[in-house]
Amino acid sequence: MPRTKxxxxxxxxxVSAAVWRVMSARGFAGLxxxxxxxxxGATTGLLTHYFPTKQxxxxxxxxxxxxxxxxxxxxxxxxxxxxxxxxxxxILPLAPEATESNRIWACSWxxxxxxxxxxxxxxRKYAQGRARLAERVARAQELGELPPGNSERIAAxxxxxxxxxxxxxxxxxxxxxxxxxxxxxxxxxxGLSAH
Amino acid sequence: MPRTKxxxxxxxxxVSAAVWRVMSARGFAGLxxxxxxxxxGATTGLLTHYFPTKQxxxxxxxxxxxxxxxxxxxxxxxxxxxxxxxxxxxILPLAPEATESNRIWACSWxxxxxxxxxxxxxxRKYAQGRARLAERVARAQELGELPPGNSERIAAxxxxxxxxxxxxxxxxxxxxxxxxxxxxxxxxxxGLSAH
Numbered sequence: 001m002p003r004t005k006x007x008x009x010x011x012x013x014x015v016s017a018a019v020w021r022v023m024s025a026r027g028f029a030g031l032x033x034x035x036x037x038x039x040x041g042a043t044t045g046l047l048t049h050y051f052p053t054k055q056x057x058x059x060x061x062x063x064x065x066x067x068x069x070x071x072x073x074x075x076x077x078x079x080x081x082x083x084x085x086x087x088x089x090x091i092l093p094l095a096p097e098a099t100e101s102n103r104i105w106a107c108s109w110x111x112x113x114x115x116x117x118x119x120x121x122x123x124r125k126y127a128q129g130r131a132r133l134a135e136r137v138a139r140a141q142e143l144g145e146l147p148p149g150n151s152e153r154i155a156a157x158x159x160x161x162x163x164x165x166x167x168x169x170x171x172x173x174x175x176x177x178x179x180x181x182x183x184x185x186x187x188x189x190x191g192l193s194a195h
Numbered sequence: 196m197p198r199t200k201x202x203x204x205x206x207x208x209x210v211s212a213a214v215w216r217v218m219s220a221r222g223f224a225g226l227x228x229x230x231x232x233x234x235x236g237a238t239t240g241l242l243t244h245y246f247p248t249k250q251x252x253x254x255x256x257x258x259x260x261x262x263x264x265x266x267x268x269x270x271x272x273x274x275x276x277x278x279x280x281x282x283x284x285x286i287l288p289l290a291p292e293a294t295e296s297n298r299i300w301a302c303s304w305x306x307x308x309x310x311x312x313x314x315x316x317x318x319r320k321y322a323q324g325r326a327r328l329a330e331r332v333a334r335a336q337e338l339g340e341l342p343p344g345n346s347e348r349i350a351a352x353x354x355x356x357x358x359x360x361x362x363x364x365x366x367x368x369x370x371x372x373x374x375x376x377x378x379x380x381x382x383x384x385x386g387l388s389a390h
Contacts (some may be wrong), residue, residue: 027309029224103308110305113298113365114222123367149382156363156371157379161352164359168351170308172318176351184352187344191386 014040015050019061020068024100027107031061058111062118065104072097080140081189084158087133088185091162093169094178102166130155146192154192161188209235210245214256215263219295222302226256253306257313260299267296275335276384279353282328283380286357288364289373297361325350341387349387356383 018039023031033051037044051057075086093099112118134155140146146154165184169176176184213234218226228246232239246252270281288294307313329350335341341349360379364371371379 025309027305029305030309107305107308109362110222110224110302113302114220114225119366123370126363126366127370153375153379153382156375157356157360157382160359160363160379161356161383162359163362164355164357165352167304167358167362168321168355171314171321175318175322180348180351184348184355187348187352188356188386191383191389194386194389 023104028111080143081145084136088162092181103170130159133158218299223306275338276340279331283357287376325354328353
């Protein structure tokens with residue numbers, strides 16, 4: 001039977017879902033053509049059609065992670081300090097899907113830190129994230145919700161804070177349930193507002 | 196020639212140094228018997244004497260990382276808030292050796308997050324770290340250097356803050372030179388002191 005465009009796209013979606021499940025369960029260390037093939041109920045041979053090399057599979061996985069991160073729903077409850085808080089809450093692993101994405105991000109740091117090209121790309125992404133946070137910090141300062149100060153340095157602090165909270169919550173979900181993460185973040189924001 | 200105990204210990208030190216260099220340069224994804232053998236100028240066969248499996252090599256590498264972390268020199272400039280600041284500075288990648296250890300820690304998260312036993316062990320270590328920070332927070336509160344508040348929650352926030360700063364500094368050493376890391380940390384401590 002001839003293959004249609006729909007078949008092809010459906011198959012790509014299946015492959016993406018299988019790659020995602022393998023990364024989520026086993027990290028990048030466990031992301032192999034064989035594991036994805038088993039997850040998909042397909043042969044390794046079929047998989048090499050999509051991913052001729054391990055490197056191609058890793059690149060695909062990283063793209064998938066970025067797409068899912070960019071397309072996730074965002075909080076939008078106001079401007080200034082409320083907008084800064086929203087952006088930080090959007091990063092935290094407060095729900096299963098965000099936990100899964102964060103886990104995969106943290107797992108990708110091994111490969112990323114050991115590859116100069118990837119490492120530079122990650123540095124660029126984090127710098128963009130800080131720039132977006134800095135705009136919200138500056139707006140909160142204009143509104144008098146945050147004291148004056150170097151908005152970029154404050155944004156770098158805020159990004160550090162949530163990234164580290166992510167790491168701790170990933171390792172210790174029982175010790176860092178969603179409510180506690182939010183309390184710890186609100187302590188931090190109270191500190192920013194006070195000085 | 197018969198092997199002496201000194202030979203054996205010298206060889207173990209060489210093996211440890213080779214494992215460390217491979218981890219540092221290639222992360223856990225690049226930590227293979229073959230890479231360690233090449234670094235050591237030895238055969239893979241000799242290496243299997245030390246590490247019968249890949250898993251044994253990873254466990255050895257993690258032990259080595261923990262030993263080096265435990266035995267690193269520590270700052271000791273006072274008590275209370277000064278002691279809290281020292282403990283946080285001790286974690287940051289402010290010098291080449293600390294950068295190397297932090298890089299290896301961050302690279303180990305991939306394997307650790309995907310292994311329930313390792314994951315529980317990491318959670319326990321971070322909890323111990325938080326408990327030590329909480330003691331320093333409580334002492335700073337007694338001394339009136341920090342306002343009253345839940346010292347464990349403040350410690351969890353402080354640990355989050357430095358962990359995330361580590362991650363950012365690893366990816367972007369140019370954007371986060373030592374002085375900037377210290378400034379960002381001091382902003383954070385000023386926020387803690389103020390509210």
